[in-house]
Amino acid sequence: MARTETLTLLFTDLVSSTELADRLGHDAYEALRGAHFEVLRSAVATHRGAEVKSTGDGLMVCFTSVGDAVGCAVTMQQAVEKQTRQVRRPTGPIQSHLSHASVGAGVAACPPLRMRIGISVGEVTRESNDIYGLSAVEAARLCAAAQGGQILAAEVVRVLSRGLGHMFTGVGELILKGLNAPVAACEVGWEPLADETAIPMPPVLLAGRQFAFAGRQPELDALAELWRQAQDGARPVALIGGEPGIGKTRLAAETATTAHAAGATVLYGRCDDELGVPFQPFVEALRYFVENSVSDSREGDAPAEPLLARGTPQQEPRPPEATRLRERLGRYPGELVRLLPELADLIPALPPPLQSDAETERYRMFDAVAAWLAAASSERPLVLILDDLHWAAKPTLLLLRHILRFQPSTPGPQPGSAGGSPARFFILATYRDTELDRTHPLSETLADLRKDSTVQRVALRGLDLAGVEAFIVGAAGHELDNRGHALVRAVHGETEGNPFFVGEVLRHLAESGAPVQRDGRWVSDQSVGQFGIPEGVKEVIGRRLSRLSAAANQVLSMAAVIGRDFDLGVLASLLSLPLGEGRGEGNDGALVDAIDEAVRARLVNETGVVDAYRFAHALVHETLYAEVSASKRVRLHRRIADAIKVRRPDDVTALAHHYQQAAVGGDIDKAVEYSTRAGDQARTRLAYDQAVVYYRRALELFAEGEAPAEPLGEQPARREARPPKNADSSPPDHDEQCCELLIRLGEAQRDAGDACFRQTLLDAARLAQRLGDTDRLARAAVANTRGWYSGGGGVDGDRVAVLNAALGAVEAGDTPLRAHLLATLVSELQFAPDRNRLRSLADEALAMARRLGDPRTLAGVLNAYINAIHAPDTLAERLAAGAERVALAEQLGDLRERYSAHFHLMSASREAGDIAGSDRQLAILAELNDELGLPVRRWSLKQDQATRALLDGRAADAERLIAEGFEIGQASGQPDALLIYSAQVSDLRRMQGRLDELEPLIEHALTDYPGVSGVRATVAALYCELDRDEDARRLLDSDAANGFAELVYGPGWIAAMIDYARVCAHLGARDAAVVLYERLAPWHSQLGIHGVVNGSVALYLGLLSRTLERYDDAEAHFAEAHAMHERIGAPYWLAVTRVERAKMLLRRDGPGDRDRARTMLDQALATAREYGFGGVERQAEKIDC
Known part of the structure; x- marks a missing residue:
């Protein structure tokens, strides 16, 4: 129609x-x-x-x-x-x-x-x-x-x-x-695309295209739409899942080829099943990008020579070219040296990577990778293929998640981009969904990414009959007759449409000679049943291998033990053959001939690097590997490791893998040594999760071997396993090395965000105590912290016991180690009831740090000191200490120290009512946060920005910031993320008059956080807002019975007092009001703001004075609160003050009081309606003047 x-x-x-x-x-x-x-x-x-x-x-x-x-x-x-x-x-x-x-x-x-x-x-x-x-x-x-x-x-x-x-x-x-x-x-008008920055397609994506691509049009269309979104700046991700051979990589390659034809940059990186190299796909993609961005050795669109082949001085990039490359690497090019050390030689005067704590270093590197992709894609859109993600090490998955969440610090041009266009990149990741269970690291990542609207899952299944027919038509080059259609049905039935299996069957049929070509068409005189289609892909592969010579089969069998990727040098060592320059003669030539035979049979592909090869498909490699007996594998792995040690002694990940596989034969020492070295290297590269894997495996090997390994060597720059069960009877050297491994494992777990680090380091400390190893005891004790108290509201007795033991063991004089032990103990005792001891320890640590004269030690100790003394009466001291810490941090140039210092100064400034000064510190924190990229600091910043929005009465901004902060806190494993979220969202809902929505959350607070000082007070105040007066009275009476002495005099004390002041005013509890007034009166000029916003302390002194019918005092306090709220620009608290002051005036009912009350209520109503303060509006409307 x-x-x-x-x-x-x-x-x-x-x-x-x-x-x-x-x-x-x-x-x-x-x-x-x-x-x-x-x-x-x-x-x-x-x-x-x-x-x-x-x-x-x-x-x-x-x-x-x-x-x-x-x-x-x-x-x-x-x-x-x-x-x-x-x-x-x-x-x-x-x-x-x-x-x-x-x-x-x-x-x-x-x-x-x-x-x-x-x-x-x-x-x-x-x-x-x-x-x-x-x-x-x-x-x-x-x-x-x-x-x-x-x-x-x-x-x-x-x-x-x-x-x-x-x-x-x-x-x-x-x-x-x-x-x-x-x-x-x-x-x-139009201009040709510039060619000088064009990067050729990665050769691996163009290899193995013997058969036409068929049967995936819906998937191609879906990916084309995502590619279009990428060009609009959406940065989508496609996760392509399916069984082996289903065509995941081919689908990604076809999509990338189309994008490349339209001018996109295409990069590729894969994950290996054997090695688990940290960040491997990103390293490969970055290396290819750098190699092909340095154009002096390129000709046209030919791929560049490998960087390692460009080592002579005349091959180094010219200065303008190095500058251009640096610009294309984004905001933090120096950080990328951790992934690609060769960069330091290619780009002169590259800034060194950030030196800070382990987590800060890793997240800066993560930001550097994200910034590189943003900068590279600002010139021309970019497609990044991450292949075989089911084999990815956990650090790789964390980096991928970080890239998806990465946001530029400011709108507009990307840092480091050429031309200022927005980032436009499309990530295609492939994985075997048959390899995953709920414990697989990728399963967690997939579940996490499912929440992201930019991520789309593409599940590949077998081709249908039409797809198989298109596949076979493409291979034959002509339409099929009836017999051909019968072949389609037979092949589909046998392979279930798996494209790799279909291709292998067609190769088998072609090699068997069954079909022949007549008049340009493939025909056969045999029936489909006579074709002899083999059952299962292993049989298909087996039949293809049987057509190779015995020499080729022997070579491939040994190559399979090396891995899916292998090089002729190691292979020649296994076969005891020299590998010189002469090819095609003698034994040397026989090896090359055997590999060439496998290449012609399409079982092995060349990689583009001389003497480097890759099995055409993982299933070919797996089939060959499975055919090698277990006993032979063990011996071959040992020989492979020895060969790699000679040829590539720094390739510790490969050495660790092969020595681990050989360990079952009794050679434990090398496996432990290289597993430890691989863990150290992973930590140096900030791949903490992968370091955990290596250290844990080293400990397991230790336990299995019960024999000492070779010395572990130098300590790495930074550092739930248990010691061996028979540790009591182990040789001393064995125990010392086991203790060292436990410390390194615990530090790696801590840096990876693995909560098991606590128990691992406790085990290390206890083993060190048994050994009398003071140094390791102290290291394990100091390492066992997240940088401040371990959790909200309680004291970790085990950690404290270890810290005390370490303090008793180390020398009594002034040392940085002792100062750090004291500071760590102070942090752990943050919620201890004995505040006098806490202050004494803090003073001792600070005095020692000052005597030592070491700025870094003093800065670290001041952090614990400021937290330890946090109370209303130390505000002036904290302001001074905060300013001192800022100066120290600037002197040290340490971003993490600077952030912590400015945070303390900002918090103290807010409490003092110096909002302008606090805002200056908050702006600095935002800038430092962009530099740090540390989750715990991002979480902290979102809290502080939400607090500022609440103070301004910006409800929508506060809602967004609170939610973002909670998400970051949860994702980074902060134990008090829910507590902070609950407090801030309660403030917001009170402001909006929607507290009833939080009643279920309030019910859980008392049981979830019994040790947090002030939770009972907060819940009691919320009960009052919900008209649950009896519940509120019960909580008030429980704390008022002993004069509120159980409320710890620390950071949350003033907030608890304020909440109970609200309760007293609501319930008319005069006896409790007398005590609270005396406690709060000295701090009338302070702002009750610590994570949550409570307004001026004077406001609550006014409420208590009104409750006690001391109206003149109440008037003075309300006037002070009114002036502060007006001065700092806090519209919500100004409106609340006017309503509460109006109530007082109506109770006093003196001359002119009613008129003043009406005026204040009118002003409060106007503000409430302007800002959407529903709770204030309802209160004001209920008051009858």
């Missing part, structure tokens, strides 16, 4: 196509034409167009948006112009098309490809898969009138595209064939 609509129509035409066909020949021209249409259709998909039909040498496309049509035309011309440059050195889609055609010298003689385009817009009729109308005719005629490389559009297109950034030049009125009236037209 015909329908009429307004559309923009675009026509393309390849100029001089007949001449091209004559010069190239039919096969070459068709291959080139196919590549041409691929880039056109990629542009159509990118710009949300719909192909109407092919016109032979062009396309008719429709768009609902004029801007999309013009943008598509420009992209098409740019892609075709680039295609012309590439056709003499085929890459990307051109390579995949031309590799199946015998183009020979015809390609070299190919004239430039030139295309013309016409565009018009108007009302058209859509009928029977075609479009008719005047604008369709106009577009077609404008296309015919254009020159090669030109875009002609109707003038109305320019009018409707105004403001979209396209370039137009008027060409006047054109007389077009078939149209009665001239058409006002214009030319759309």
Whole structure:
């Protein structure tokens, strides 16, 4: 049925196509034409167009948006112009098309490809898969009138595209064939894509394309839409899951190839099953990016030589080139040296990586990777493929999650970007869903990413019958007859549509000689049943291997034990063969010949690096590995490790893997040594989760071997396992090394955010105590902390016992170690009831740090000291200590110390009512947070920003910041994340008059946080707001019975007093009000603000005075509170003060009091209605004047 609509129509035409066909020949021209249409259709998909039909040498496309049509035309011309440059050195889609055609010298003689385009817009009729109308005719005629490389559009297109950034030049009125009236037209301007920054497709994505890609159109369409979103700055992620051989990598490669043809940068990195190298896919992608961004050794679009082959001085990048590369690496290029040490040699004067605490260093590096992707994709969109994510080490998954959550510090241009365009990258990650269970690290990551709207899961299943038929048709090169259709059904039934299995079966059939070619078609005189399709892919692979020579099978069997990736040097060592320069002769030549035979059989692929190979599919590798007996594997792993040790002694991850596999044969020492060294290296690279794996494995090997390993060597720069069960009878050296491993494991667990670090370090400390090893005891004690108290409201007795034991063991004099032990003990005793002892320990630690004269020790001790003395009477002291700490931190230049110092000064300034000074500190904290990227600091900053928003009465901002803070706190494992969230959201809901929504949360607070001082007071105050007076009275009476002595005099004390002041005022509890007034009166000038916002202390003194009917005192206190709230700009608390003051005036009922009360209530109502303070509004409306 015909329908009429307004559309923009675009026509393309390849100029001089007949001449091209004559010069190239039919096969070459068709291959080139196919590549041409691929880039056109990629542009159509990118710009949300719909192909109407092919016109032979062009396309008719429709768009609902004029801007999309013009943008598509420009992209098409740019892609075709680039295609012309590439056709003499085929890459990307051109390579995949031309590799199946015998183009020979015809390609070299190919004239430039030139295309013309016409565009018009108007009302058209859509009928029977075609479009008719005047604008369709106009577009077609404008296309015919254009020159090669030109875009002609109707003038109305320019009018409707105004403001979209396209370039137009008027060409006047054109007389077009078939149209009665001239058409006002214009030319759309465009510029060729710059070639100097183009990076070729990674060769691994172009390998293994013997068969055409078939049967995945819906998935391709979905990924094309995500790619379009990426170009708009959305940064989507596609997680492609499925069984082995289902085509995950091929689907990602096809998507990336299309993007590359449209001008995108494509990068690739994979994860290995054997090695678990930290951040491996990102390291590989970064290395490829750097190698191909340094263009002096490149020719055209050829991939660059490996960095390690560029070591001579004359091959180093020239200064301008190094500068250009540095710009493309983003905001923190120096941090990337941790992943790619070669960068330091390539870019002169690269800033060194940040030196700080382990977590800060890691998150700075994570930010550096995210900033690199942002900068690299600001020039041209970027596609990053992360292959085989099911084998990813946990640090890799954490980095991926960080990249998805990474946000630039400010809107606008990305730091380090060239040109200031927004980040535009698309991540394609593949994984085997058959490898996952709920304990797999990737399962947790997938569950976490499911909450992110930019992440889309793509589940691949077997091809259906139509897909298998398309696959076989593509392989055969012609349509199928009835027997061919029977073959499709048989192959589909045997393989369930797994593309790898389908391909292996077809190879098996081709190699068996069953089908033969007659008159250009593949035919067979046998029935389908006679083809002998093998059962299962292992049998398919086995049959293909059986066709290789015995020598090739022997070589591949040994190569499989090396890993999916292997090099001839190690392989030659296994076979006891020299590997010199001469190839093709003697034993040396026999090895190369055997590998070449496997390459020809498509069981092994070359990687592009000399003497380096990779099994074509993981299933080929796994099949071969499984055929090697367990006994032989153990011996081969040992020999492989020994060979790697000679050739690559620094490759400790590979050495750890192979020595671990060989350990079952009794060689424990090397396995422990290299597992430990691999753990140390992982920590140096900030891959703490992977370090945990290595250290834990070393401990397991220790327990299994019960024999001492070689010395562990130097300590790493920074540092739930248990000591061996028979530790009491172990040799001393064994126990010392076990203790060392436990400390390193515990430190790695702590830095990885693994809560098991507590028990591991306690075990290490107890073992050190038994051994009398004071140094290790102290190290284990100091390491067992998150930097401040371990949890809200309680004291960790085990940690405190270890700290006391360490203090008793270390020398009594002044040492940095003793000062740090004291400071750590002070932090752990934050919630201890004996405040006098806490203050004494804090004073002792501070005095020692001052005597030592070491700025770093003093800064660390001051952190614990300020926390320890936090109470209302120490505000002046804390302000002074905070200022001193800021000066020390600036002197040290340590970002983490600076953040902590400015945080303390900000908090104290707020309590003093110095909001301007506090805001200055908050601004500095925001800047430092961008530099640090530390989750615990991001969490802290969100809290502080939410507190500031609450003070301003910005409810919407506060809502957002509170939620963001809670999410960060939960994700980073902060034990008090829920407590802080509950307190802040209670403040917000009270402000909005919606506290009833939190009643279930309030009910749990008493049982969830019994040790947190002041929780009972907070809950009692909330009960009053909910009219649960008896519940509130019960809690008030329980604490008032002993004069509120059980409320710890520390950071939360003043907030608890304020909450109980509210309760007294609500219930009219005079006896309790007397005690509370005496306790709060000295601090009348302070602001009750510590995480939550309670307004001026004077406000609550006014409430208590009103309760006690001391109205003149109440008036003075309310006036003081009014002045403070007005001065600091706190509209909510100003409105509350006016309402409470009005209540007092009405009770006093003196001359003029009622008039003043009415005025105050009117002012409070106006403010409440302006800001949405629902609770204040309801209170004010209830008061009868």
